[in-house]
Ligand SMILES: Nc1nc2c(c(=O)[nH]1)N[C@@H](CNc1ccc(C(=O)N[C@@H](CCC(=O)N[C@@H](CCC(=O)N[C@@H](CCC(=O)O)C(=O)O)C(=O)O)C(=O)O)cc1)CN2
């Protein structure tokens with residue numbers, strides 16, 4: 183019996199990599215220094231895993247930005263627009279790499295970034311590979327080999343991890359018509375042969391090949407690509423042991439394909455789907471040589487493993503296959519977990535009672551080994567203490583007084599059907615809102631946040647450390663709000679925002695104000711590139727003890743005669759971006775959050791706020807990976823939004839915002855949410871997304887984002903006018919809003935100011951064109 187870890191966070195337990203990358207981008211440290219930081223993190227992680235007793239330790243899982251972008255470099259799928267940069271001998275491979283991730287606007291070059299999108303149903307984002315019809319692949323990076331050798335030189339034999347060829351292709355996007363990316367498999371496989379040849383020369387024993395698409399709906403062509411790819415690799419390199427790795431779901435109708443592939447080990451996610459174990463063990467197709475890696479320790483949540491349940495599953499598997507053929511593993515990469523619970527020792531916001539229920543990445547490594555020891559040693563001599571304390575922690579959680587709040591269940595029981603819909607239809611509401619709000623055609627607005635500068639963060643850090651008083655902190659925030667309101671008035675913005683300066687994060691901030699949530703100090707998880715989040719932990723019933731945003735919004739509104747839009751995070755997004763309790767259905771937790779947001783919406787309305795935005799950027803992310811599971815999810819997720827927003831008067835305008843979303847398949851459900859206005863991310867895909875809204879005849883108002891806020895690149899007025907003209911072709915002018923793709927918190931003021939002035943000028947130009955047409 184072996185132990186296996188699928189991947190470890192690259193970011194560092196104190197976000198060393200984030201800090202080094204951002205310093206490098208600002209030219210504050212050299213490339214050598216950045217590379218050195220990467221090396222230190224890798225070594226630290228490998229040693230940690232070795233000391234924890236992990237047999238199959240990953241290498242190649244470390245990344246300066248994203249593992250899929252790393253693979254794009256490895257197979258040489260570098261889009262044409264970077265060729266000047268690539269040919270420029272004064273630029274390093276790392277410069278090219280970051281240009282692909284973030285765009286490049288220096289030395290007279292102006293190159294857009296590659297698209298970024300959600301990694302399955304997580305809050306991690308990857309860089310989308312771009313493919314052309316005559317796409318060429320060529321082994322172009324030695325990173326994966328270098329890291330294997332680096333570990334070996336330090337006395338650690340590792341298991342290289344690479345995305346499997348089928349998933350790699352399916353994660354990408356065709357950049358021209360006339361082919362399907364899966365057709366490129368025959369061109370791609372020779373590069374995998376080159377990779378395996380090098381592995382073989384270096385004496386690599388195991389290779390982890392991630393094929394998460396095996397838990398998705400596949401067609402026959404895609405299944406055949408699996409067979410082709412893995413048979414080809416096995417034929418050429420029969421001695422390399424492949425661990426075919428699936429996660430985030432179950433194999434279902436792809437089981438037969440998975441079991442037919444010539445691999446050494448199949449890894450399955452038993453956290454998401456413990457039921458699939460029986461199905462696999464009883465399958466007639468299960469080959470007698472195949473080993474199973476049991477993904478038992480949850481890489482996606484922070485609760486301690488339930489040893490009793492895991493040992494049951496291990497026993498079932500060993501009885502059937504024998505301990506020799508079983509590996510104990512994390513369910514997926516630990517990339518999605520915070521690094522180390524031990525860092526929380528002085529955290530007053532995490533009581534010892536709650537802390538004993540938790541395990542972060544480092545603790546999870548230990549759980550993997552302890553599970554192995556417990557299952558090999560039936561007398562439990564070696565891990566007796568760990569077993570007892572695990573069982574006690576589970577008991578303490580089941581019976582804790584912290585979890586259940588009778589007031590919350592009473593409130594839930596009193597919810598009625600009417601609470602889920604607005605009193606009047608959209609056209610009726612729109613007329614009343616037009617009269618009240620008096621907005622021009624193509625109203626301009628932003629998505630909520632303004633730059634979270636180092637200064638803003640420093641004030642907050644000082645306040646949290648007790649270096650300044652609450653009053654000093656609040657005075658500072660008020661000044662920031664005042665500056666932002668007056669500036670928005672000066673540039674002629676139509677609907678203003680207060681700027682979200684008081685928020686550390688759009689989810690963590692609300693978590694901190696709600697009961698039933700706990701927080702970490704160092705529980706950082708990578709979201710994209712150098713950007714991290716600290717997801718709050720929902721451990722108990724959720725309840726809003728008092729208003730959360732009303733004072734800030736009302737203050738902002740008091741400074742201007744223009745309309746200030748209230749800004750809230752929606753229930754599905756709060757759920758999705760938190761660590762969620764696993765002792766009740768997600769839908770129930772979500773409904774509790776809905777009621778808290780509903781109360782806040784009504785309090786904002788009472789305070790005179792006429793437009794309220796309830797952000798739901800994560801509603802698409804929460805969609806189950808299999809289509810047959812969609813309806814059940816959409817029913818409660820859409821319901822949660824409606825419950826949160828439907829209490830208001832007809833005159834109050836409800837906005838929602840979504841980003842990183844492919845809505846084509848769920849556009850009807852988005853319409854069912856019945857927000858008066860939806861702002862969406864659109865610019866990186868050149869308004870492609872709008873076709874879905876047009877085809878469906880989406881009924882309400884839409885603000886398709888006219889510029890990409892994830893890149894420091896400033897868009898031109900002409901570019902935005904062109905995008906708006908494109909939008910106008912499919913959405914009637916009376917229903918179009920003008921706004922960026924998302925909030926501006928990650929940008930600097932300098933770029934923000936130029937871009938928004940240009941955006942408002944673009945809206946003005948559209949209005950003038952319409953007036954001219956009328957005259
Ligand atoms: N939860 C969440 N998920 C999301 C998004 C989002 O906004 N939130 N947006 C989409 C894209 N993802 C994103 C994820 C993170 C960030 C982001 O900006 N993160 C910040 C951290 C935000 C934060 O929590 N800030 C805290 C802590 C800031 C900090 O680092 N403070 C320093 C001290 C600063 C000083 O002394 O000067 C420290 O703790 O060391 C605060 O402002 O209070 C970062 O990585 O830099 C942006 C987008 C999708 N998913």
Ligand code: MET
Pocket residue numbers: 629630631688749797799839841924925926927
């Ligand atoms: C990831 S969606 C962000 C919405 C939020 N209101 C902001 O502007 O930052």
Ligand SMILES: [Zn+2]
Pocket residue numbers: 629799839840841923924925
């Ligand atoms: Zn957004």
